Amino acid sequence: MRTRIFFAIFFVSFFVLILLQAAIFSVFDNIYFINLDFKIEIFKTIFLVFLLITLLSLTLAYFISKSIVKPLYELDINELDKSFQYNELKTFLSQVKEHNKQFKKIRAEFSANVTHELKTPLTSIMLSSEMLKNNLVKKEDEKQFIDTIYNQSSALLEMIDEIIKLSFLDEVNNFEMTNVNISNVLSQIIKELDFKIREKNIKILMNIDEFIFFSNEKLIKTMLYNIIDNAIKYNIDNGKIFISLNINKKHIILSIKDTGIGISKDIQNRIYERFFRQDISRNKQIKGTGLGLSIVKKIARIHKIKIMLNSELNKGSEFLLLFKNTKHKD
Numbered sequence: 001m002r003t004r005i006f007f008a009i010f011f012v013s014f015f016v017l018i019l020l021q022a023a024i025f026s027v028f029d030n031i032y033f034i035n036l037d038f039k040i041e042i043f044k045t046i047f048l049v050f051l052l053i054t055l056l057s058l059t060l061a062y063f064i065s066k067s068i069v070k071p072l073y074e075l076d077i078n079e080l081d082k083s084f085q086y087n088e089l090k091t092f093l094s095q096v097k098e099h100n101k102q103f104k105k106i107r108a109e110f111s112a113n114v115t116h117e118l119k120t121p122l123t124s125i126m127l128s129s130e131m132l133k134n135n136l137v138k139k140e141d142e143k144q145f146i147d148t149i150y151n152q153s154s155a156l157l158e159m160i161d162e163i164i165k166l167s168f169l170d171e172v173n174n175f176e177m178t179n180v181n182i183s184n185v186l187s188q189i190i191k192e193l194d195f196k197i198r199e200k201n202i203k204i205l206m207n208i209d210e211f212i213f214f215s216n217e218k219l220i221k222t223m224l225y226n227i228i229d230n231a232i233k234y235n236i237d238n239g240k241i242f243i244s245l246n247i248n249k250k251h252i253i254l255s256i257k258d259t260g261i262g263i264s265k266d267i268q269n270r271i272y273e274r275f276f277r278q279d280i281s282r283n284k285q286i287k288g289t290g291l292g293l294s295i296v297k298k299i300a301r302i303h304k305i306k307i308m309l310n311s312e313l314n315k316g317s318e319f320l321l322l323f324k325n326t327k328h329k330d
Contacts, residue, residue, distance in 0.1 A: 110274055113274060113275040114163060114275075117159060117275055117289070117290075118156065118159065121152035121153070121155050121156040121159075122152075122156065124148060124149075124152045125148075125149050125152045125153060125156075128145045128146075128148045128149045128152075129149060131145060132145055132146075155289070158289055159289045159291070162289050162291040162292065162295060163291065165222070165291075165295055166274070166291060166294060166295060166298065169219075169295065169298045169299065169302070170298075175216040175219065175302065176216060177214055177215055177216055178214070178215075178216075178217060179212045179213075179214055180212065180213055180214070180215050180216075180217045180220055181210060181211075181212055182208075182211055182212070182213050182220070182224075182254070182323075183208055183209070183210045183211065184210075185217065185220060185221050185224060186206065186208065186224060186228075186243060187206075188221070189221065189224055189225050189228055190204055190206070190228070192225070193225075193228060193229060193232060196229070196232050196233075197232060200232065200235060200236075200237050200238075200239065201237060201238045202232055202235055202238070202239050202240065202241060203238075203239075203240045203241070204240075204241050204243070205240060205241065205242045205243070206242075206243040206244075207243070207244050207245070208243060208244060208245035208254070209245055211245065211247075211252055211323075213252075213303075213323050214326070215303050216302075216303075219299045219302065219303070220299070220303070222295060222299060223295070223296050223299040223300060223305075224256075226292040226293065226295060226296050227256050227296060227319050227321075228241070228243075228256060229292070230292060230293070231256055231257075231258035231260065231317070231319075232258075234258070234260040234261050234317070235258045235259060235260035235261075235316075236259060236260055236261070239258065239259040239260060240258070240259045241256070241257070241258050241259075242255070242256075242257040242258075243255070243256055243257075244257075247325065248325070249325065250324070250325055251306075251322040251323060251324060251325050252322075252323040252324075252325050253320055253321070253322055253323075254320070254321040254323065255318060255319070255320055255321075256318070256319045256321075257316065257317070257318035257319075258316050258317055258318075259315075259316045260316050260317060261313070261314060261316075262311050262312050262313040262314050262315050262316050262317055263278060263309070263311040263313065263317055264278075264313045265312075265313075268309055268311060271293050271309070272293050272294055272296070272297040273294065274290065274291055274294045275289070275290040275291065276290050277290040300321070303323075304324065305321055305322060305323055305324075306321075306322040307319065307320070307321060307322075308320040308322065
């Protein structure tokens, strides 16, 4: 920033001096009664003065730019209430300060949630293994305890994996982008989730045309996988999942709709919060970390994909992904 200010001041000064020198040169050049030797001496003097003023301009630009940026270098974002000489920036800096407060709050809540969520499976694993170790479990009940250890370990690994994904998405700003065939990605996901689909006897009705989107293939696949996985997880037995495509002038709209338990209106604005899970006490078999949709939202934001939700309790959910239609020309 300081370099730009420095050169801006210098070039303005330099341009003014060039114009001044040209004007003086023109005046003396048009005075016919002054002899040639005297003119040469005058031009030499003007040239020396020009060099001197150029040097002074550089010095002036250096100190002025330094004085302009000094308050910014010394700025403490946590002490904005103190006097700050650039009133024009106070509103912006207050917004930055508020954003930092919110960010710190989110980080603190995230850390507390991580601690709590990790403790739950670890406690279950420790208790089960301790009982097995001390021979406090009947022979016929051993399998149940071993299953508990296995299931809680799997849940723990899944949670750690998703926490790592979120941290990665928070830290990295640049991702390798290529032309990705979304239709092919969806077909791959359906194949990978085939076991879960058959387990609940869910029917997939997919009717989409091939379309290409400039994106990071791995992230796009993760986003779509999480949405479809949820559509299976929260669906009813013998339910259906509809995957369709609609194209208009501005967007390519991908719809993923299920016939599952749905999401109540009062919590729909919270579903992207980290570790948030709908109250599913009536169905304890549904497993999840509460991080899947947070990852979806983050990936969508990276790719400037808008997400919309239509859902009603006990009637299913529909996620609409609005991809920018880059092919359309007005």
